[in-house]
Amino acid sequence: MKKLPAIIVSVTIGLTVLAGYFFQAELSTVLSLIVDWGILLAGVAGLIGLGYLAQYHLTRLMKREKGAFFSLITLLVFLFILVAGLTLTTQNPFYRNLILNVQVSVEASFLAVLAVTLLYASLKLIRTRGWTPMSVGFLISALISLVLNLGVGMTESGTVLGELVAFWRRLPIVGARGILLGMAIGGLIVGLRVLLSMHRPYGEE
Amino acid sequence: MTWTLMGWIVIGMAAVLLAAFWILFRTHDFDAIRYSAAIQSLQCAQSSAIERGRSRQLVLGNQLNGWTYPGLGLHALACLPGFLSQESVVEGGLSVAAGDGALAVFARQITRQYYQQGFSLGLHQAGVQTMLPGPTPWSLTAGLLSTHPQKFSGSMALLGYFGAEALLWSEAALGNGGDVFSAGGTLAGQSVLFLNVRDLLIGERVFMMPGKPDANRVSLAGWLTEDVLRLLLIVGLVVGAILKMVGVL
Numbered sequence: 001m002k003k004l005p006a007i008i009v010s011v012t013i014g015l016t017v018l019a020g021y022f023f024q025a026e027l028s029t030v031l032s033l034i035v036d037w038g039i040l041l042a043g044v045a046g047l048i049g050l051g052y053l054a055q056y057h058l059t060r061l062m063k064r065e066k067g068a069f070f071s072l073i074t075l076l077v078f079l080f081i082l083v084a085g086l087t088l089t090t091q092n093p094f095y096r097n098l099i100l101n102v103q104v105s106v107e108a109s110f111l112a113v114l115a116v117t118l119l120y121a122s123l124k125l126i127r128t129r130g131w132t133p134m135s136v137g138f139l140i141s142a143l144i145s146l147v148l149n150l151g152v153g154m155t156e157s158g159t160v161l162g163e164l165v166a167f168w169r170r171l172p173i174v175g176a177r178g179i180l181l182g183m184a185i186g187g188l189i190v191g192l193r194v195l196l197s198m199h200r201p202y203g204e205e
Numbered sequence: 206m207t208w209t210l211m212g213w214i215v216i217g218m219a220a221v222l223l224a225a226f227w228i229l230f231r232t233h234d235f236d237a238i239r240y241s242a243a244i245q246s247l248q249c250a251q252s253s254a255i256e257r258g259r260s261r262q263l264v265l266g267n268q269l270n271g272w273t274y275p276g277l278g279l280h281a282l283a284c285l286p287g288f289l290s291q292e293s294v295v296e297g298g299l300s301v302a303a304g305d306g307a308l309a310v311f312a313r314q315i316t317r318q319y320y321q322q323g324f325s326l327g328l329h330q331a332g333v334q335t336m337l338p339g340p341t342p343w344s345l346t347a348g349l350l351s352t353h354p355q356k357f358s359g360s361m362a363l364l365g366y367f368g369a370e371a372l373l374w375s376e377a378a379l380g381n382g383g384d385v386f387s388a389g390g391t392l393a394g395q396s397v398l399f400l401n402v403r404d405l406l407i408g409e410r411v412f413m414m415p416g417k418p419d420a421n422r423v424s425l426a427g428w429l430t431e432d433v434l435r436l437l438l439i440v441g442l443v444v445g446a447i448l449k450m451v452g453v454l
Contacts, residue, residue, distance in 0.1 A: 018216070022209050042269075042307050049306025049337040052313075053348075056336045070351060107343045114369060117376050121400035128401055138399060176392055179408040185219075185434050186412030187276020189427045190283060192220055198227055198423045199283060 007197050014195040054078065144168060215434070222433055226426035239428065241413060243386060243404035247362060250384035250404075251288075254359030255295050259383075262358075263288055264349065264374065265312060266365020266389060267304030267342045274366055276412070277389055281365030282311050284388070284414045288362065289319045289333065297332040298359070300352075304345035308365070309337040346370045350377055358383025363398070364414070365389045372397040388414045409435065 020031040057071035088095045129135040193199040269278035303309040313335040338348020358381040371394045375385045387398045388406040448454045
């Protein structure tokens with residue numbers, strides 16, 4: 001019974017947002033208000049999340065766990081960026097350069113590691129999954145896509161070979177659409193289950 | 206017929222079917238026969254990790270509400286209670302990681318709620334550790350890799366919205382002797398995990414998770430609704446293709 005007001009509020013807001021997709025003109029004022037509230041709440045949740053992050057590293061530091069030194073560095077950098085962001089604002093060129101130069105280079109390094117890991121994982125695909133139709137099909141289609149994306153077999157459209165190459169190029173898109181449609185239906189059902197309050201992860205069914 | 210009307214029809218039909226099946230299963234007995242080897246393996250891996258005193262890690266992805274895959278964040282949260290029910294008999298060891306503040310807050314709320322319902326110290330904050338290793342996909346990766354146990358990994362379950370970076374998470378866990386299970390991710394995430402994760406759910410099978418291992422009426426109603434909608438969609442696509450081929454559309 002205690003949860004009833006929360007359920008009513010969430011269902012009403014959920015249904016209003018859903019209706020807003022179809023009646024944009026009529027519900028634009030209410031929708032913009034709800035979206036503004038949503039953004040505000042998401043921002044507060046983000047801050048709380050950062051609090052969890054700081055708490056985690058502080059705990060590691062206090063307990064002197066393995067890797068506590070890195071937690072100290074994380075906390076110091078976090079504080080520095082936070083203070084710099086608050087005093088200089090996010091539009092300041094120095095602040096933007098500081099963030100982008102660190103973030104972009106770290107992300108590029110991760111992408112490089114990912115590329116190597118991807119290659120390594122591809123090589124041991126058969127060892128992981130065995131000679132199954134799925135794994136063999138995956139490997140062959142990945143190889144064909146790689147070769148086609150290199151520009152090999154580029155022929156004029158209208159010829160039989162050209163049509164075949166175009167077909168092979170379209171095939172992954174067809175598969176992706178199939179998976180996306182299935183996931184969209186699944187997502188719709190999950191949303192409806194929560195929206196209609198049939199499924200309440202935060203409490204008893 | 207406009208796309209808006211089409212959208213209303215699909216959503217309306219899904220809501221009506223879901224409600225109808227839910228009512229049906231409330232009054233009639235049901236038998237949930239949906240076997241998934243991957244989910245069975247996940248249960249074994251979790252039990253094994255608990256018995257051997259190893260860590261259990263649950264990653265809820267890096268977005269609660271993504272535009273391309275809107276249901277994935279919510280789905281990850283819906284799966285969380287299933288993981289918590291096992292933890293009530295254990296003294297800690299489960300860590301729940303999220304790359305979005307809202308996800309982390311909701312995860313902690315759900316854990317706290319289960320603690321209040323079950324009065325299990327295993328679910329207390331010290332038992333189930335909810336954390337936000339990083340607020341962006343790559344910072345989440347950096348945080349996860351740095352907090353991952355260096356040896357003797359237990360089980361790792363990947364849920365929610367994530368991309369190709371999940372390959373690095375899974376590789377770290379597998380390299381340390383852990384078991385990895387995945388039910389989520391974008392197309393890129395699912396395809397890279399196909400390379401090294403044996404227990405993997407792809408496409409709409411991802412949404413089988415909240416009802417497993419113990420299927421309830423809501424899950425069963427959801428699965429059946431999904432089946433009906435999928436069948437209608439397939440028929441619609443085939444009929445549309447034929448009509449286009451013969452020049453009617």
